[in-house]
Amino acid sequence: MTVEDLYAQIDGNYAHAVQIMKKDKMISKYxxxxxxxxxxxxxxxxxxxxxxxxxxxxxxxxxxxxANLGLDTLSDKVSALTEEFRQGSSRxxxxxxxxxxxxxxxxxYQKTADGISEYExxxx
Amino acid sequence: xxxxSELNRRHLVLVVEDQEINRDILGMILEDEYDLIYAExxxxxxxxxxxxxxxxSIILLDLIMPVMDGFEVLxxxxxxxxxREIPVIVLTAEKEAELKALQLGASDFITKPFDMDQVVLAxxxxxxxxxxRRQLIRSAERDPLTGLYTKGFFFEYADQIVKFHPDWxxxxxxxxxxxxxxVNEYSxxxxxxxxxxxxxxxxxxxxxxxxxxxxxxxADRFDxxxxxxxxxxxxxxxxxxxSKLDEMSxxxxxxxxxxxxxxxxxxxxxxxFDRARVACNMVRGSNKDHMMIFDEDMRQxxxxxxxxxxxxxxxxxxxxxxxxxxxxxxxxxxxxxxKSAEALVRWKHPxxxxxxxxxxxxxxxxxxxxxxxxxYVWAVAARQIAEWRDKLGYLxxxxxxxxxxxxFDPKLEPYLEExxxxxxxxxxxxxxxxxxxAYTDNAMELIDIxxxxxxxxxxxxxxxxxxxxxxxxxxxxxxxxxxxxDMKFIRNLEEDIKNFRMIELILDIAKFLEVxxxxxxxxxxxxxxxxKDAKCALVQGYYFSRPLPAEEFEALIIKxxxxxxxx
Numbered sequence: 001m002t003v004e005d006l007y008a009q010i011d012g013n014y015a016h017a018v019q020i021m022k023k024d025k026m027i028s029k030y031x032x033x034x035x036x037x038x039x040x041x042x043x044x045x046x047x048x049x050x051x052x053x054x055x056x057x058x059x060x061x062x063x064x065x066x067a068n069l070g071l072d073t074l075s076d077k078v079s080a081l082t083e084e085f086r087q088g089s090s091r092x093x094x095x096x097x098x099x100x101x102x103x104x105x106x107x108x109y110q111k112t113a114d115g116i117s118e119y120e121x122x123x124x
Numbered sequence: 125x126x127x128x129s130e131l132n133r134r135h136l137v138l139v140v141e142d143q144e145i146n147r148d149i150l151g152m153i154l155e156d157e158y159d160l161i162y163a164e165x166x167x168x169x170x171x172x173x174x175x176x177x178x179x180x181s182i183i184l185l186d187l188i189m190p191v192m193d194g195f196e197v198l199x200x201x202x203x204x205x206x207x208r209e210i211p212v213i214v215l216t217a218e219k220e221a222e223l224k225a226l227q228l229g230a231s232d233f234i235t236k237p238f239d240m241d242q243v244v245l246a247x248x249x250x251x252x253x254x255x256x257r258r259q260l261i262r263s264a265e266r267d268p269l270t271g272l273y274t275k276g277f278f279f280e281y282a283d284q285i286v287k288f289h290p291d292w293x294x295x296x297x298x299x300x301x302x303x304x305x306x307v308n309e310y311s312x313x314x315x316x317x318x319x320x321x322x323x324x325x326x327x328x329x330x331x332x333x334x335x336x337x338x339x340x341x342x343a344d345r346f347d348x349x350x351x352x353x354x355x356x357x358x359x360x361x362x363x364x365x366x367s368k369l370d371e372m373s374x375x376x377x378x379x380x381x382x383x384x385x386x387x388x389x390x391x392x393x394x395x396x397f398d399r400a401r402v403a404c405n406m407v408r409g410s411n412k413d414h415m416m417i418f419d420e421d422m423r424q425x426x427x428x429x430x431x432x433x434x435x436x437x438x439x440x441x442x443x444x445x446x447x448x449x450x451x452x453x454x455x456x457x458x459x460x461x462x463k464s465a466e467a468l469v470r471w472k473h474p475x476x477x478x479x480x481x482x483x484x485x486x487x488x489x490x491x492x493x494x495x496x497x498x499x500y501v502w503a504v505a506a507r508q509i510a511e512w513r514d515k516l517g518y519l520x521x522x523x524x525x526x527x528x529x530x531x532f533d534p535k536l537e538p539y540l541e542e543x544x545x546x547x548x549x550x551x552x553x554x555x556x557x558x559x560x561x562a563y564t565d566n567a568m569e570l571i572d573i574x575x576x577x578x579x580x581x582x583x584x585x586x587x588x589x590x591x592x593x594x595x596x597x598x599x600x601x602x603x604x605x606x607x608x609x610d611m612k613f614i615r616n617l618e619e620d621i622k623n624f625r626m627i628e629l630i631l632d633i634a635k636f637l638e639v640x641x642x643x644x645x646x647x648x649x650x651x652x653x654x655x656k657d658a659k660c661a662l663v664q665g666y667y668f669s670r671p672l673p674a675e676e677f678e679a680l681i682i683k684x685x686x687x688x689x690x691x
Contacts (some may be wrong), residue, residue: 020239033145033148037144068149
């Protein structure tokens with residue numbers, strides 16, 4: 001399995017990742033770090049209470065990292081949460097709708113994490 | 125030559141970003157070009173900024189972070205005069221944040237997700253370059269000692285004032301400190317710097333109440349360009365600046381000199397300051413007034429001096445400079461015996477008539493043109509010694525003047541050797557006179573060069589001794605063969621017994637140094653007798669002869685030869 005195959009499998013933007021990190025070796029190095037970054041766990045924890053500050057900070061952190069990795073679909077979905085909880089702007093979605101968005105993000109993240117694990121195994 | 129770019133160190137970049145993956149990606153982009161350090165939030169970032177403030181070239185700062193966000197970091201940097209100089213690029217994905225960050229002092233931003241690596245590198249490089257250029261300009265703009273403008277920037281700003289504010293009537297002021305080198309020499313460089321800073325503070329205080337700019341042009345010279353005021357106001361400005369220096373030390377008498385060129389339409393700042401400097405130089409030697417306003421007399425003097433400078437080259441070609449000779453007699457011999465003579469220059473200008481050496485020698489000494497005159501005089505004097513030797517069989521040593529600038533000229537020794545060789549003379553026949561005041565600056569270097577000349581066999585006469593400020597300690601290490609006592613001691617000899625005591629003192633110093641003394645300016649028999657009784661060796665002055673043109677001096681030699689023959 002190549003890095004490009006992996007990006008196709010997880011709805012990532014391989015071209016964007018290459019633009020920033022140049023080499024597959026580098027892209028895979030940082031992708032592997034994503035699994036242990038704690039980003040999704042922080043977002044899930046914030047989702048339990050829907051504390052707006054925690055929601056904004058954890059979504060914002062995840063948005064930045066996933067965007068830099070070229071995980072555009074995931075990043076776009078998290079970005080919607082960032083805007084929802086940005087200080088000073090009014091909420092557009094109900095709590096239930098936010099929870100549904102969170103589930104969607106977790107599912108996509110899981111798909112990404114699974115793809116990364118599969119890729120990891122393929123190169124061992 | 126080493127290019128300035130080659131002197132550059134590898135720049136240190138601080139990345140403040142809470143997300144490890146983002147930090148790593150940035151690190152990967154930058155690591156080939158820069159040294160990197162990392163902080164995971166603003167608080168740690170601030171600690172690292174303070175620790176590395178002198179080495180940091182740039183900070184890449186995330187805005188949304190735990191503990192302390194990027195906005196707070198920007199605020200803290202902005203409030204710190206030292207740290208605010210370090211440029212910051214913010215890492216952000218939001219337009220609103222970009223604006224806020226720029227308003228807080230950020231230099232630029234890098235968007236998230238990151239652009240192509242070349243874009244990131246180019247931004248970082250550009251901001252570092254801009255910041256370094258700004259710092260370079262700032263350090264070139266201000267004199268580090270006083271904080272006033274440096275010369276180049278001062279004149280640039282003065283020109284801009286004239287160009288953009290033609291209705292402002294600006295005066296030019298030049299200030300310097302009398303014998304500042306002595307202040308440095310006797311009270312130490314540190315005290316000298318303190319004096320300069322104090323004077324600069326006084327100037328800044330004066331400029332608080334008026335429109336103007338100021339610069340330390342060089343060493344102890346300060347220039348001020350300010351709105352026109354009356355001469356009585358300038359008297360007050362002078363008194364106020366002088367009183368600041370008086371407060372500094374009761375023991376050291378530090379006096380400033382001030383020259384003012386009042387506003388006149390159509391005169392450039394550079395010309396105005398030339399004239400203010402002329403006014404300031406007029407204070408030199410005058411004990412009465414230490415503040416002078418440039419006036420019509422000075423303008424005439426300036427034009428006259430300009431004419432002399434313009435005419436110099438042509439005057440030498442045209443042989444307008446004439447060398448006169450004044451004898452020096454050994455007064456301990458009976459009758460007094462001609463021993464040597466001093467070569468003195470006169471300028472017979474075809475239009476201006478006879479120009480006094482007092483008018484052109486100090487002028488040419490100040491602007492470095494004196495060597496043209498001196499080289500001519502040395503050549504004429506050397507030829508003259510040879511001519512009298514060959515024609516009359518009489519070998520009369522002549523002394524010539526050597527200015528400070530010539531002493532430091534590396535071509536001096538070969539030139540003198542060439543002159544001696546051309547005329548088949550030895551170093552004993554051409555003596556060199558160096559004025560005492562020449563020894564005040566760079567004394568050790570000058571002493572070394574004069575020591576070399578003595579090793580070649582030249583005799584060195586210290587001219588105008590007693591008019592300068594030689595310390596007794598220094599005198600003992602000065603390489604001299606003869607002391608020429610300043611003529612003011614002789615001039616006052618008969619008026620006051622104290623003056624005679626001074627002469628005795630100088631003769632004692634010479635005895636201690638084991639060198640003979642020449643008394644200059646001796647005009648009467650009484651003076652001559654007093655000096656003879658006091659065991660002064662040699663006398664030069666109108667009593668024996670005024671300076672004579674060569675043909676008249678030749679007659680004097682012949683007379684002297686006849687006296688010799690009859691004895």
